[in-house]
Amino acid sequence: MTVEELAKELTSGNRRALAKAITLVESTKSADKSKANKLLSLLQASRDTIRVGISGVPGVGKSTFIESLGNLLIGKGHKVAVLAVDPSSPTTGGSILGDKTRMETLSSKKEAFIRPSPTSGTLGGVAKKTREAMMLCEAAGYDVILVETVGVGQSEFEVASMVDCFLVMMLPGGGDSLQGIKRGILEITDILVVNKADGDQKKLAEQARSEYQNAFHLLSPKIEGVEVAFQTTSALEGRGISETWDAVESFVNILKEKTLFNKLRDEQDINWFKRLTEDALIERLWNEAEQKNLAHDLMNKIRKNEISPSAAAAMMAAKVNDNNGK
Ligand SMILES: Nc1nc2c(ncn2[C@@H]2O[C@H](COP(=O)(O)OP(=O)(O)O)[C@@H](O)[C@H]2O)c(=O)[nH]1
Ligand SMILES: [Mg+2]
Numbered sequence: 671m672t673v674e675e676l677a678k679e680l681t682s683g684n685r686r687a688l689a690k691a692i693t694l695v696e697s698t699k700s701a702d703k704s705k706a707n708k709l710l711s712l713l714q715a716s717r718d719t720i721r722v723g724i725s726g727v728p729g730v731g732k733s734t735f736i737e738s739l740g741n742l743l744i745g746k747g748h749k750v751a752v753l754a755v756d757p758s759s760p761t762t763g764g765s766i767l768g769d770k771t772r773m774e775t776l777s778s779k780k781e782a783f784i785r786p787s788p789t790s791g792t793l794g795g796v797a798k799k800t801r802e803a804m805m806l807c808e809a810a811g812y813d814v815i816l817v818e819t820v821g822v823g824q825s826e827f828e829v830a831s832m833v834d835c836f837l838v839m840m841l842p843g844g845g846d847s848l849q850g851i852k853r854g855i856l857e858i859t860d861i862l863v864v865n866k867a868d869g870d871q872k873k874l875a876e877q878a879r880s881e882y883q884n885a886f887h888l889l890s891p892k893i894e895g896v897e898v899a900f901q902t903t904s905a906l907e908g909r910g911i912s913e914t915w916d917a918v919e920s921f922v923n924i925l926k927e928k929t930l931f932n933k934l935r936d937e938q939d940i941n942w943f944k945r946l947t948e949d950a951l952i953e954r955l956w957n958e959a960e961q962k963n964l965a966h967d968l969m970n971k972i973r974k975n976e977i978s979p980s981a982a983a984a985m986m987a988a989k990v991n992d993n994n995g996k
Contacts, residue, residue, distance in 0.1 A: 673705050677712040680810050685783055688810045692785060695802040710802065713809035717935065720922055721804060721815045723829040726839030731865040732818050733772040735839065735905035740776040740816065742911055748814045749781045751807035755800050755819040755829055756787040783812060798949075801832050801942060821855075830858040832938060834931065835921050837861040837914070840882070842875035856889055859898055861917050867902035867910065875902045896924050955990060964989050 671679070676694075679687035695706040724732050740750045752773070776782045785803060804815050819829040821838075830836040838859045862882050867875030883900045891897060899917035903910030925931040955961060968982040977985075 673708045674712065677709055680806065681713065683811050685780075685810075688783060688806060689785070691806045692799075692803045695806065696799045706802070710805065713806070715805045715808040716813070717932065719808050719813045719815060720835070720918065721817070721833040722918055723817045723819060723826070723833040723836040724839065725819050725821050725826040725829065725836070726865075727821045727841070730821075730839045730841055731905040732839055735863075735865060735903065735911070736816055736818060737773040737776045738905050738908045738911045739915060740773070740782055741779075742915060743814050744776075744779055744781045749783075749812045750776070750814045750816065751783040751785070751804075751810075751812035752776070752816045752818065753785050753800055753803050753807070754787040755817060755825050783807060783810070798946075800829070804832065826855065827858065831941065834925065834934065835860045835918050837863060837918070839863045839865050840878065842866055842871045842878045856886065857892060859886075860892070860896075860921055861899045861901065861914065862886075863910075863914055864900075864902045865905050868904035868907050872902075893925075893928075893930065895928070896921065958993065960993065961986070961989055 671690075676687055676691055680691050691709060694702055694709060697703070697706065724736065726732050736752055740752065743750050773784060777784050800817060804817070807815055815833075817829050817833060819825045826836075826838075836858055838855060838861070840862065842864055862879075864875045864879045864882070879900050879902050886898050886900075899921065901910055901914045901917060903914060905911070922931065925934065956965060965986060968977065968986060971977040972979055972982055
């Protein structure tokens with residue numbers, strides 16, 4: 671299939687073409703990279719979509735929540751794509767594989783597309799593919815993109831920087847719930863959900879929610895005039911899901927009213943462009959033959975205390991400048 675044919679199939683909503691296209695952009699082969707770029711240039715990704723990041727520790731109920739939310743959204747006439755960013759399982763293809771059993775009804779629906787985490791190494795790599803995958807899903811007509819990510823390492827910050835609305839799921843932790851919250855997370859949260867508000871834990875969940883709410887009052891808002899929403903849910907029993915979606919929609923509507931929605935996406939695109947450019951330059955920096963040799967020599971000298979790191983860096987930079995002048 672040519673890239674043009676793939677683009678056409680994808681735009682017509684063919685899910686297999688979409689899956690194939692994502693595999694293409696995930697590929698690290700250089701022939702595939704140029705095909706992938708061509709494909710992306712042929713596609714028109716709509717901005718009339720909602721991108722939601724869903725984060726939380728493993729076991730908090732993200733996949734169960736997405737199953738419930740996804741079905742609700744399909745009922746409302748949306749087409750839903752679920753992508754996973756899980757740096758903790760680079761070789762198994764992400765925990766979402768196991769999660770597919772938790773998304774059984776959703777994964778069987780033709781209005782849903784579920785994609786496990788890409789297998790490529792580093793987090794930056796994983797998240798990079800996720801941005802491209804998101805665009806492909808949008809070009810294929812999916813208008814709600816849910817990105818599931820584990821609350822481990824940098825992944826949630828990466829995901830927060832590529833979505834319109836960032837939802838953080840918490841367990842009903844009782845009195846010490848605030849200690850469990852990760853540094854920096856409060857600042858990137860748009861909606862906070864305390865899940866598993868059922869059975870014995872219902873009261874605890876309510877209590878945790880109000881504790882979080884109080885803690886957030888002490889912070890200046892992420893966006894002026896936009897308040898964080900707080901919700902308790904039982905993903906298992908399907909309660910609070912609809913209210914949570916209402917909160918997402920009203921968050922997005924406020925962004926649009928304030929003409930921040932497009933600005934936010936523009937900024938994200940520009941930051942992404944910078945990141946990709948930097949990555950490409952760094953790749954060249956360490957891999958171009960002459961520079962590689964010099965770097966190797968300098969590292970040996972540093973080990974033997976024959977040169978200081980800063981002097982070595984100056985020499986390296988001079989070499990790069992020379993090469994660029996050629
Ligand atoms: N009691 C209760 N259990 C839940 C709820 N949501 C998820 N679970 C259970 O918690 C476990 C982890 O759920 P999962 O969706 O895989 O969590 P994830 O790792 O965050 O994706 C599963 O056994 C779920 O059945 C909930 O709202 N209430
Ligand atoms: Mg999961």
